[in-house]
Amino acid sequence: MILQNDRQIQISAAGSRWATSWPVQQLWWSEFIERIKTPARSTESLLTYLRYPKSQQDKLKDVGGFVGGVVDGQRKAANVKGRDLLTLDLDNIPAGETENVLCRLDGLGCGYAVYSTRKHEPAKPRLRVIVPLSRTVTPDEYEPVARKLAEIIGIALCDPTTFQASRLMYWxxxxxxxxxxxxxxxxxxxxADGMLAMYGDWKDVSQWPQVPGAQPVQKLAAKQEDPAGKKGIVGAFCRVYDVYAAMEQLIPGEYEPCDLQDRYTYTGGSTTGGAIVYGEGKFLYSHHATDPSGGKLCNAFDLVRLHKYGELDEEAAAGTPTGRLPSYTAMKEFAQADPHVSALMKQEKYESAVSEFGDPDPASDTDWVQQLKINGSGNYLKSVDNILIILRNDPLLKGKFAYDEFANRGLVMGAVPWNEAEGRRIHTDNDDAGLRWYLEAIYGITGKEKIYDGIMLVAMERAFNDLKDYLWGLTWDGVKRVDTLLSDYLGAEDTLYGRTVSRKSLVAAVARVMEPGVKYDYMPILSGAQGIGKSTLFRLLGKAWYSDSLATFEGKEAAEMLQGVWINEVGELNGLSKSETNAVKQFLSKTEDIYREAYGRRTGRFPRRCVFFGTTNDKEFLKDPTGNRRFWPVDVGVREPTKNVFTQLAGEVDQIWAECVVYWRMGETLYLPKEMEERAKEAQESHREANAKEGIILDFLAKPLPEDWRQRDVLQRRMYWSGEFGQTPGNLPRDRVCAAEIWCECFGSDLKYMKRGEAREINDILRGLPDWEPMKTSGRFGPYGLQRGYKKVSTLPKK
Incomplete structure (x- = not known):
């Protein structure tokens, strides 16, 4: 496009209204016209669009936008450096007047472009006018120029907010x-100069044309909540400082009074009298384009916030709530540090506390309050030392925080101001929040970390271990019950192996309480029919410290589920896959868990204080052909029990544990003696899941080989195994083998079809055979080349 009246302009554009950066683009006015002449069309109809909620409408019309000038960083008034284009939204055009407005624009005598906006329809016209300026205007000049042009066009047609220098216009x-x-x-x-010359004094805001019917700022201020009535720091600040006092004492020199009452001039701008005070000092509204608080109705708190800390919000995401802006945080700190605001808040908090909790008990000792340290303003220091004094002495908090050493968690020991429930309960996040609220309300003390530190120190002063106290408090009557527990109550065979498993596992439970983290990585597994009382036995033995809820054996979740549990029942092991079984074995081998607790600040070490018992209704529950040493299987329900687990065990539990304590004090070991390890292996083997291929492989390995076996290729070997062509039987016992050999010769498959899973299965079977062991190094296996294999133990020279 070629224009006779053209110039280079600068705009700032971005792909969304939420953009935090608006890069400057330099282009010709004619190029800009080319860019806006074709709209982005969406697929919905206009009627559908108008029925959408505002949020959906905003999303659809946000096809990117522009500001008709240079914006340095985030799109806000203070960051606009100049404008080359004047933009006006005509949203109040009467029905049927579109052509008249277009003719009016064409008769202005200056260059322009106009396009309809998203909600435009013939019955409700909406147009956007863009006018190129003869020169770049400053932000202070922009609004009076825009308002004067709007007055010529018909200012009643305009959106009242369209005159802002930082206003975004969508493509x-x-x-x-x-x-x-x-x-x-x-x-x-x-x-631009011609438009400004049409004013008597364009810097006088009172001379600027206004949109008829637009809601005056004075009415807007009248509808606002009285800032002095707000709760919290904002209200306290506004009760101490109104707008007049804030301007004079906290941001002196930012504004100068004018001849007109309640009108002030922002000293950093070019216009005069643009800052107006409303509500007898409750609010200020500034029309100055370069004023940090320009275009906003501000109470004293926000006025000081924007002037002192507004620059901190440069990097904040668009749409961030005011309460989350960096400037708001900085202003809160400033207000809290103000001695007058702090003193008022302290007084008001005390009065609130009296009304909330009643008058102090005259008979209560209050001398301890004198131990609290105060600062120069008379406020209690927000120190850990003060918090400790309060937690140890305040009548509503004294003795209410303790630490359960066994469960590794804090407890609340009775009613507290934010929770009237009596009795012992777990310390929760709600208790942390309640204590922070109470300390702030009564003492004006805040600081999440310091309050947390105080709770921890006081709770540890009252640490206890109910389970350890329970065990130490038992006295054994001398009657032996532990060794025959499984045979007496669950009908296990009364064997030395069964007795040993019962004693070792229960003494290990005592040892884990007395010596947290002591080495013990075994899990007895009771195998028997459903309903004979396996779970009942462990639930009664475990008392309040029993659990059958361990759902995983991996990660922090599993470790957290152990806290506060002594007897863990792991049910239905037959449902575990091989990989899950391996995870169980790895889990059992740990003596401590290392992880960072939820909301914790540091990684902690948590020594194991529990033991594990497995239960299953299945006979074959061990899926790993090797590595089952950590499991001690015991068959139950094989004979009639001599005692009833449902009616008699509860009365003997204390004596069972008392007996175990005696064995622990005598130095009972927590592992099986050598002779019992053999019995355990037999039990493990009897409960191992059988693999049908194991018998085939054993039969294959037992067949003798000819002397030239290693020189034969795969085809010759297969012919030998088939017995065809009169093959002479070999006479040499096999002394080594590899997985490839089994796959190709034993199972008659092609090596190229052997997948990793099949190789792993064959290796697992070979590894579990009693007379075979893995070779330490790779060896050459005839036609299969270099392989990791297995050799027969009996062929090794004896040491």
Missing amino acids: PSCSADSQFIFQYGDKPLLS
Whole structure:
């Protein structure tokens, strides 16, 4: 496009209204017209679009946008450096007046472009006017120029907020069936100086044209909540400082009074009298474009916040709530440090506390309060030392925090101001929040970390271990019950192996309480029919410290589930896969768990204080052909029990543990003696899941080989195994083998079809055979080349 009236302009554009950066683009006015003449059309109809909620409408029309000038960083008034384009939204055009407005624009005598905006329809016209300026105008100049041009066009047609220098204008877009209007005029550029000259004094805000019917700021201020009535730091600040006091004492020199009452001039701008005080000092609204608080109705708190800390919000994401802005945080700290605000808050918090909790008991000892340290303003120091004094002495908090050493968790020991429930309960996040609230309300003390430190120190002063106290408090009557526990109550065979498993596992449970983290990595597994009382036995033995909820054996979740549990029942082991069984074995081998607790600040070490018992109804539950040493299987329900687990065990539990304590004090070991290890291996083997291929492989390995076996290729070997062509039987016993040999010769398969899973299965079987062991190094296996194999133990020279 070629225009007779053209100039280079600068705009700032971004792909979304949420953008935090608006890069500057330099282009010709004619290029800009080319960019806006074609809209982005979406697929929905206009009627559908108008039925959408506002959030959906905003999303659809956000096809990116522009500011008609240079924006340095985030799009806000203080960051606008100048404007080359004047933009006006005409949202109040009467029905049927579109053509008249277009004619009016064409008769202005200056260059322009106009396009319809997203909600435009013939019955409710909406147009956006863009006018190129003869020169770049400053932010202070922009609004009076825009308002004067709007007055010429008809300011009643304009959106009341369209005059802001930082205002975003979306690129053209419309619905699938919408009417789109576009028109431009190639005429002289609008003279900014000529427009300003039409004022008596363009810097006087009172001379600027206003949109008729627009809600005056005074009415807006009247509708706002009285800032002095707000709760928290904002209200306290506004009760100490109104706008007048804030301007004079906290941001002196930012504003100067004018001749007119309640009008002030922002000293950093070019216009005068643009800052107006409303509500007898409750609010200020500034029309100054370069004022940090410009275009906002501010109470004293926000006025000081924007002037002192507004620059901190440069990197904040668009749409961030005011309460989460960096400037808000900084202003809160400033207000809290103000001695007048702090003193008022302390007084008001005390009065609130009296009304909430009643008058102090005259008979209670309050001398301890004198131990609390105060600062120069008379406020209690927000120190750990003060918090400790309060937690140890305040009548509503004294003795209420303790630590359960066995469960590794804090407890609340009775009613507290934020929770009237009596009795012992777990210390929760709600208790942390409640204590922070109480300390702030009564003492004006805040600081999450310091309060947390105080709770920990006081709780550890009252640490206890109920389970250890329970065990130490038992006295054995001398009657032996532990060794025959499984045979007496669950009908296990009364064997030395069964007795040993019963004693070792229960003494290990005592040892884990007395010596947390002591080495013990075994798990007895009771195998027997459902309903004979396996779970009942462990539930009664474990008392309040029993659990059958261990759902995983991996990660922090599993470790956390152990805290506060002594007897862990692991049910239905037959449902575990081989990989899950391996995870169980690895889990059992740990003597401590290392992880960071939820909301914890540091990684902690948690020595194991529990033991594990497995239960299953299945006979074959060990799936690993090797590595089952950690499991001690015991068959139960094989004979009639001599005692009833459901009616008699509860009365003997204390004596069972008392007996175990005696064995522990006598130095009972927590592993099986050598002769019992053999019995355990037999039990493990009898409960191992059988693999049908194991017998085939054993038969294959037992067959003798000819002397030239290693020189034969795969085809010759297969012919030998088939017995065809009169093969002479060999006479040499096999002394080594590899997985490839088994796959190709034993199972008659092709090596190229052997997958990793099949190789692993064969290796697992070979590894579990009693007379075979893995070779330490790779060896050559005839036609299969270099392989990791197995050799027969009996062929090794004896040491």
